[in-house]
Amino acid sequence: DIVMTQTPLSSPVTLGQPASISCRSSQSLEHSDGNTYLSWLQQRPGQPPRLLIYKISNRFSGVPDRFSGSGAGTDFTLKISRVEPEDVGVYYCMQATQFPRTFGQGTKVEIK
Amino acid sequence: QVLLVQSGTEVQKPGASVKISCKASGYTFSNFYMHWVRQAPGQGLEWVGIINPTGDSISYALKFQGRVTMTRDTSTSTVYMELRSLRSEDTAVYYCARAWNQYFDYWGQGTLVTVSS
Numbered sequence: 358d359i360v361m362t363q364t365p366l367s368s369p370v371t372l373g374q375p376a377s378i379s380c381r382s383s384q385s386l387e388h389s390d391g392n393t394y395l396s397w398l399q400q401r402p403g404q405p406p407r408l409l410i411y412k413i414s415n416r417f418s419g420v421p422d423r424f425s426g427s428g429a430g431t432d433f434t435l436k437i438s439r440v441e442p443e444d445v446g447v448y449y450c451m452q453a454t455q456f457p458r459t460f461g462q463g464t465k466v467e468i469k
Numbered sequence: 470q471v472l473l474v475q476s477g478t479e480v481q482k483p484g485a486s487v488k489i490s491c492k493a494s495g496y497t498f499s500n501f502y503m504h505w506v507r508q509a510p511g512q513g514l515e516w517v518g519i520i521n522p523t524g525d526s527i528s529y530a531l532k533f534q535g536r537v538t539m540t541r542d543t544s545t546s547t548v549y550m551e552l553r554s555l556r557s558e559d560t561a562v563y564y565c566a567r568a569w570n571q572y573f574d575y576w577g578q579g580t581l582v583t584v585s586s
Contacts, residue, residue, distance in 0.1 A: 394571045398514075405564055405576040406506075406514065417574065449514055453571035457530045458504070458516040 359383050359452050363461035369469045376437040378464045380450035385430050387454070394453035397426055397435045400463075401446040409448075410435065442468065471495040473565050473577035480583045481555050488551040489580045491565030498522055498546035502568035505539065505550045507561040508579075515561075519568060520548055555584045 360383040370376045386393045397410040408417045410426040413433060423438040437444055445468060450461040476490040491503065505517040518529035520539040529537050533552070541548045548565060563580045566573035 396572050398573070405579050406566075406573070407576070408572060408574050411570070411572045451514075451573075456519075456528055460514040460516070463513045 358457055359386070359455060359459050361450055361452055361459050361461040363448075363450060363464050365464060366462060367465045367467070369467050370437075370440045371469050372442065373439050376440050376444075376466055378435045378448055378450075378466075380428075380433045380435070380461050382431045382433075382452055386452050387430065393429065395426075395428065395433050396451050396453060397424075398449045398451060398460075399444075399446055400449065401443070404446075406449065437466070440466070440468070471567065471575045473567065473575055475563075475565060475577040475580045478581045478583070480585065482586055483556055483584055485555050485584075486551060486553040487555060487582050488549055489563055489565075489582070491548045491550075491577050493546045493548070493567070496567075498543060502526075503539075503541070503548045504566045504568055504573055506564045506566055506573070508564070509558070509561040512561075517550065517563070552582075555582075557584050560584045 362381045364379045368376050386395050393413055395413050398406040399409050400406045409420050409424055414426040425436050427434050447463040447465050449463050472494045474492045479487045481487050499522045502519050502521045504519045507515050520527045524541045527539050536553050538551045560583050565577040567575045
């Protein structure tokens with residue numbers, strides 16, 4: 358199984374300031390079809406997860422442009438350009454390159 | 470709009486079985502696979518398995534094989550997940566999530582399953 362490792366596990370941020378989360382996979386996420394199937398999910402308190410970013414850097418429908426994704430191979434990053442109150446929650450990276458699908462441990466974003 | 474509505478909270482004893490439903494609406498059911506994911510209290514996300522709309526292509530995570538069965542009813546656009554021989558470690562919120570281009574684009578609200586004697 359591909360192991361996904363996120364850092365940091367907790368990220369206290371000031372409103373309006375940026376936040377960054379890293380995700381590393383135990384093997385390359387580049388599929389034989391040439392795509393890299395890495396996504397980011399957001400889980401607000403008491404809510405189900407929500408798809409934010411897919412295929413490394415594509416924002417899903419309705420996701421604000423303050424969220425951006427980057428990376429390649431085994432190293433990926435989610436950035437929030439200016440943290441808003443509604444961004445509080447846990448963020449997960451997830452690989453969809455092979456089965457079983459696996460997730461990072463989650464990074465808790467909270468306001469200082 | 471796409472909606473996945475799951476069945477309600479379950480409390481089961483160790484060794485029992487539970488069957489959770491996920492009713493889809495707002496899209497063509499036959500065009501999308503469905504995943505199941507679980508989340509133990511205060512923990513992260515764990516993939517359980519995936520089923521295609523016709524029910525003839527199913528894949529389970531290795532740790533659940535032999536204890537889980539996923540089925541679907543196309544007449545009601547509903548998928549089901551049954552987990553048998555429950556143990557306390559199975560206490561979790563179980564989510565269905567629609568498969569879209571390898572990803573999970575819409576999620577159900579979750580079903581809490583508590584396993585306790």
